[in-house]
Amino acid sequence: MPPKTTKSGKHFxxxxxxxxxxxxxxxxDNASIDDTLTAVNDRFVRDSEKLTESEKTAMNVMCxxxxxxxxxxxxxxxxxxVLHETKINRLQGGMRNNEYSMDAxxxxxxxxxxxxxxxxxxxxxTDENIIDSxxxxxxxxxxxxxxxxxxxxxxxxxxxxxxxxQIIIRFANRATRNRFISNRRKLKQSEDFKGVFxxxxxxxxxxxxxxxxxSEGEYSENxxxxxxxxxxxxxxxxxxxxxxxxxxxxxxxxxSFSDSFLKIKVLSLNVCGxxxxxxxxxxxxxxSLYDVICLTETKxxxxxxxxxxxxxxxxxxxxxxxxxxxxxxxxxxxxxxxxYVQINDQITCPSHCVLxxxxxxxxxxxxxxxxxxxxxxxxxxxxxxxxxxxxxDIIVDTNLQVCLLGDxxxxxxxxxxxxxIDNHILNACNIANDDQNLINKLHILxxxxxxxxxxxxxxxxxxxxxxxxxxxxxxxxxxxxxGRFGADxxxxxxxxxxxxIDYVIITPxxxxxxxDFDILSYDPILSDVHKPVCLKLCSNIRSDCVQxxxxxxxxxxxxxxxxxxxRSDCVQxxxxxxxxxxxxxKWFRDRAAVFQDNLDVNKIDELSVRLGDIDxxxxxxxxINDIVxxxxxxxxxxxxxxxxxxxxxxxxxxxxxxxxxxxxxYFNSECxxxxxxxxxxxxYHYRVRSVxxxxxxxxxSKEYKNILKKQFCEFQKAFIxxxxxxxxxxxxxxxxxxxxxxxxxxxxxxxxxxxxxxTKEITxxxxxxxxxxxxxxxxxxxxxxxxxxxxx
Numbered sequence: 160m161p162p163k164t165t166k167s168g169k170h171f172x173x174x175x176x177x178x179x180x181x182x183x184x185x186x187x188d189n190a191s192i193d194d195t196l197t198a199v200n201d202r203f204v205r206d207s208e209k210l211t212e213s214e215k216t217a218m219n220v221m222c223x224x225x226x227x228x229x230x231x232x233x234x235x236x237x238x239x240x241v242l243h244e245t246k247i248n249r250l251q252g253g254m255r256n257n258e259y260s261m262d263a264x265x266x267x268x269x270x271x272x273x274x275x276x277x278x279x280x281x282x283x284x285t286d287e288n289i290i291d292s293x294x295x296x297x298x299x300x301x302x303x304x305x306x307x308x309x310x311x312x313x314x315x316x317x318x319x320x321x322x323x324x325q326i327i328i329r330f331a332n333r334a335t336r337n338r339f340i341s342n343r344r345k346l347k348q349s350e351d352f353k354g355v356f357x358x359x360x361x362x363x364x365x366x367x368x369x370x371x372x373x374s375e376g377e378y379s380e381n382x383x384x385x386x387x388x389x390x391x392x393x394x395x396x397x398x399x400x401x402x403x404x405x406x407x408x409x410x411x412x413x414x415s416f417s418d419s420f421l422k423i424k425v426l427s428l429n430v431c432g433x434x435x436x437x438x439x440x441x442x443x444x445x446x447s448l449y450d451v452i453c454l455t456e457t458k459x460x461x462x463x464x465x466x467x468x469x470x471x472x473x474x475x476x477x478x479x480x481x482x483x484x485x486x487x488x489x490x491x492x493x494x495x496x497x498x499y500v501q502i503n504d505q506i507t508c509p510s511h512c513v514l515x516x517x518x519x520x521x522x523x524x525x526x527x528x529x530x531x532x533x534x535x536x537x538x539x540x541x542x543x544x545x546x547x548x549x550x551x552d553i554i555v556d557t558n559l560q561v562c563l564l565g566d567x568x569x570x571x572x573x574x575x576x577x578x579x580i581d582n583h584i585l586n587a588c589n590i591a592n593d594d595q596n597l598i599n600k601l602h603i604l605x606x607x608x609x610x611x612x613x614x615x616x617x618x619x620x621x622x623x624x625x626x627x628x629x630x631x632x633x634x635x636x637x638x639x640x641x642g643r644f645g646a647d648x649x650x651x652x653x654x655x656x657x658x659x660i661d662y663v664i665i666t667p668x669x670x671x672x673x674x675d676f677d678i679l680s681y682d683p684i685l686s687d688v689h690k691p692v693c694l695k696l697c698s699n700i701r702s703d704c705v706q707x708x709x710x711x712x713x714x715x716x717x718x719x720x721x722x723x724x725x726r727s728d729c730v731q732x733x734x735x736x737x738x739x740x741x742x743x744x745k746w747f748r749d750r751a752a753v754f755q756d757n758l759d760v761n762k763i764d765e766l767s768v769r770l771g772d773i774d775x776x777x778x779x780x781x782x783i784n785d786i787v788x789x790x791x792x793x794x795x796x797x798x799x800x801x802x803x804x805x806x807x808x809x810x811x812x813x814x815x816x817x818x819x820x821x822x823x824x825y826f827n828s829e830c831x832x833x834x835x836x837x838x839x840x841x842x843y844h845y846r847v848r849s850v851x852x853x854x855x856x857x858x859x860s861k862e863y864k865n866i867l868k869k870q871f872c873e874f875q876k877a878f879i880x881x882x883x884x885x886x887x888x889x890x891x892x893x894x895x896x897x898x899x900x901x902x903x904x905x906x907x908x909x910x911x912x913x914x915x916x917x918t919k920e921i922t923x924x925x926x927x928x929x930x931x932x933x934x935x936x937x938x939x940x941x942x943x944x945x946x947x948x949x950x951x
Contacts, residue, residue, distance in 0.1 A: 170209040174218065177202055197657075200850040222849050227576060241748060258364075265362045271336050272360035274315075275326040277352075283655065289326055296357075299349040300342040308335045327360060329752075421698040422674055422823065423496070423522070426448045427531070427564040427661065427688035433457035433465065433489065438871055440823065440865065441684050441733035441834065443467060444633050449693070450493045453514075455533035455566045457487035465489060471497040476514045478541070486541065488514040488531050488565070495521060506557075508549040524672055524699050525560045532565035537624050547627045554635045561637065563664040569624035570658060573615040573651065576632035576639055577601065600636050603667040615651035616644035628662075637664045640694070645676035652678040654690045672697050680845060684837070743807045750801045757800035762793050773833035825874035829866050837863040 181195045203218050210218065278292050289312045293892055297304035308331045330336040334558070341841040343357040361369060407493040426449040433454055436442045446452050447469065459465065465472050470491040492500050499522035506515040506528075513530045520526040530550065535541040554561050579601060621629075630636065640663040642651030654661035663676065675695040685691060701871035766789055773782065798804050844852040885893040 160552070169218075170206055170429070171211075171214045171756075174202065174206055174210075177800075178221070195705040204850055219851060222851060223847060237748070261645075262362050262364050266365060269331055269360040269362070271310075271330050273328045273330070273336055273339060273523070274358050274360050275328065275356070277323065277355040278326060280314065280318075280323050284314075286311075289313065293326070293328060296346070296352055296355060297339065299352050300339075300345040302339060302342045304335075304339070326660040330850065352680070364390050402747055421694045421700045423451065423698050425451045425453065425564070425694040425696065427453045427455075427663065427692040428693070429455045429533070429566045429655075429661065429686055431456050431458070431687040431689070432484075433459055435488075436685075437465070437467070439684055439867055440533060440826065441837075445682075445685060445691075446491070450496055451529075452491040453531040453564055454489050454491075455487075455531065456485075457489050458484040459487050459489065460484060465491075467491055469494055473500070473514070473516055474502060478511065481541070486511075486533060486535065488533050490514055490516065506553055507701055508546070508553070510543055510546050510549060512546045512555075513563075513565075515553070520699065522698050523696060526668065527562055528557055530552075530561070530563045531563075532563055532567055534566070534568050536568045536622065544623070544627060547624075547631050551631050551635060554631075554637070560666050560669050562666075562669060563637070564662065564692065566655075566661050566689070567624065567628055568660050569628040570617060570619045570622045570660065571615070571625040571629055571639075571661075572619065572621050573613055573642070574621060574625075574629055575611075575613070576629050576637070577611070578633055578644065579611075600667045604638065604670065607670040609643050609666075609670050610648075613639055613651065614649050615659050616653050617651070619658060632664060636667065638667055638670075639664055640670075640673065640676050641678075644670070644673055645695075647676055647678055652690075654692065655688050661689060663692060665693050682841065683857050684864070725938050741807060742804050744798055745803055745805050747801070747803055750803060754797050754801040756805065757797040759793055759796065766790060766793070773855060823871075826867075827870060830863075830870055833859075833863040833866045889896055 178199055180196060181305070184195065200222065203222060207215060207218070249758040275293070275296070278289075278296075281288070288304060290309055293309065294304050294306065310329040310331050312326060312328045315327050318322050318324065330339070340357065340359070346352045346355055415445045426446060428446075430436055434457075446454075447467065452467075452470065457465075461476065465475070471494055473490040473492065475489040477486060480686055499519040500683060501517045501519065503515065503517060508515075512534050513532050515530050517530065518527050518529060530553075532550070534546050549564070562911060577600075601611055641647060641659065642649070651659065653659050661678075665673075673694065674697050675693075679691040681688075681690050766786065769786060769789075773786075795804075837856075840852070840856045844856040882893070884897070885896070
């Protein structure tokens with residue numbers, strides 16, 4: 160008889176069968192690897208209590224192997240994507256060549272045509288009147304035209320009041336047309352036809368190139384290159400517009416131009432309660448890495464004093480008339496950039512869902528309106544669909560560049576937030592090229608090498624808020640940065656569990672100023688469930704002007720400042736900086752084949768033989784270092800041949816660089832031990848993303864936060880007790896501390912605190928006793944108060 164199956168063994172076999180079925184689904188393309196991993200992890204968490212210790216160990220090993228399987232499948236998927244991208248590029252190249260051929264044919268058919276502009280249009284004008292005007296122009300140029308040589312002549316476009324339409328002329332032969340064109344300079348000597356201009360009849364593609372070359376001063380009157388049969392410097396974008404190719408030298412100059420300016424790092428984070436997190440040194444140390452800190456759902460009120468060393472607080476948005484603390488928005492700006500930030504009281508939302516501020520064009524290349532958004536969940540008591548209408552009205556009324564960031568609580572999946580209007584429709588409506596660019600701004604994304612396709616890992620349905628947010632973007636021509644730029648390009652990382660609800664939404668022109676965009680890993684210390692969103696912008700201030708090294712001198716003594724900003728606009732952070740260049744490796748997927756071909760097979764074989772001859776028991780550090788050096792040289796040489804080693808320049812702070820001091824008076828050895836365990840769990844979770852490591856990270860972070868809270872409460876009680884005793888035992892020291900606290904505007908809070916009774920009898924039903932109230936419920940001693948006075 161077969162052995163009996165126990166209950167726990169049955170659960171384990173069911174779990175193995177479930178994993179086998181999921182793998183079969185992947186084989187048959189009925190499920191993705193991400194969905195399978197999520198389902199297996201959820202099932203393991205649900206049934207883990209029913210398994211024995213050995214079965215749990217086996218399942219842990221399987222969960223640890225899952226990311227490796229995911230990596231193998233991802234690498235195979237990447238190879239397939241590269242193959243498909245190559246095919247798509249070939250197809251696009253073929254289509255582009257066909258468009259060039261069609262454009263060449265269209266231009267060839269126009270070689271007998273000439274356009275004339277500036278001839279006044281009269282009422283009831285006929286073709287005979289137009290031909291008479293052309294003959295008069297020929298006479299003014301000392302060129303006798305025969306009416307027989309003119310096949311046709313008529314006005315172009317629809318008639319509109321106050322606008323003179325062009326005349327197009329088709330000659331019988333090219334010789335007559337060329338002589339007519341060559342004599343057009345003589346019109347400048349005629350007073351009657353001084354405002355008349357004669358030009359070639361160009362296709363829309365060549366006319367766009369003509370405008371660009373004129374703006375750059377590269378086109379002369381005798382230049383006939385645009386009328387040739389080929390176009391090499393113009394490409395057709397996917398939306399039908401025309402773009403000029405950017406050569407490699409242009410790209411390199413643009414990159415070096417970007418590197419020579421300061422980068423403004425903007426952080427967007429839903430903190431879910433700010434006052435408590437300011438007591439955590441890791442949280443303060445993290446947000447201090449950024450220049451503009453946008454925090455939502457802060458849950459602060461009028462008694463909270465938000466103070467971060469080196470930053471200035473903008474007027475916060477506090478939710479009014481609520482039963483408990485909720486909502487709230489606050490923005491912290493680094494002190495050296497605070498003078499460029501302005502708060503406009505006229506730009507406000509009645510629902511207080513957005514904090515609006517502007518950054519001057521002395522810091523950014525264009526004056527930009529920033530809106531930090533927190534919209535409550537759709538089923539919340541404070542939710543209101545009119546919040547999107549309020550935001551839309553403000554954006555429509557402004558003529559500035561716009562950047563919205565924060566928690567929108569809207570699920571948009573990967574739906575398009577724009578309306579793609581075909582240029583053929585716009586041409587059929589007789590809309591000029593300049594007006595077409597205003598109506599359809601997708602060409603700006605093409606110029607910035609940003610894909611119109613937006614990626615998102617949020618597989619949830621588009622909710623009501625999501626539809627309203629998409630309509631807002633369509634009506635105001637705003638675009639999502641998520642899934643399109645930086646490290647999140649082609650990814651669309653989720654920001655809250657398995658949902659994407661934290662966005663950065665900008666006007667398309669701002670893509671030119673974005674340097675990087677990333678959604679960082681989840682950290683329980685920073686937020687309950689949300690991930691930080693980081694946006695890096697290129698500023699208008701040179702990086703060598705952080706502190707120019709010109710002290711006590713005028714603007715003319717600073718060569719860098721003389722070209723960009725005035726001496727007063729230089730950012731002086733109290734730190735000296737120096738540019739240091741170093742080589743940084745960067746992997747390029749399209750150069751993988753070149754890298755592989757340049758790996759020295761002979762050296763690899765020699766290295767393999769040496770590794771086989773090594774005796775692990777009799778080896779030394781010199782031999783190990785030599786082998787590692789040989790291995791590094793093989794990889795480095797291949798990377799150099801594949802151009803994967805990039806020279807970068809970074810600013811190295813020197814001489815008195817101020818670091819954040821997290822050594823609070825209540826941060827004792829217990830806090831240090833818990834923090835060390837938390838950071839270790841965070842490192843493991845970053846390396847291997849599994850349910851076990853995630854749960855361990857959450858558990859260690861809670862322990863770390865609890866010990867911090869406990870130590871701070873004990874420190875707070877001891878400090879307040881000493882302060883009360885000091886009032887009677889040593890009044891001089893007491894008032895000295897009180898006056899130091901008043902430097903931060905805390906005098907009123909201290910007086911309320913001292914006037915409150917130390918104890919209050921509270922006798923619940925069925926019980927007796929006393930409870931000590933150290934602080935009044937209406938005006939409590941904040942973390943800022945204790946830190947401010949105790950440190951002094």
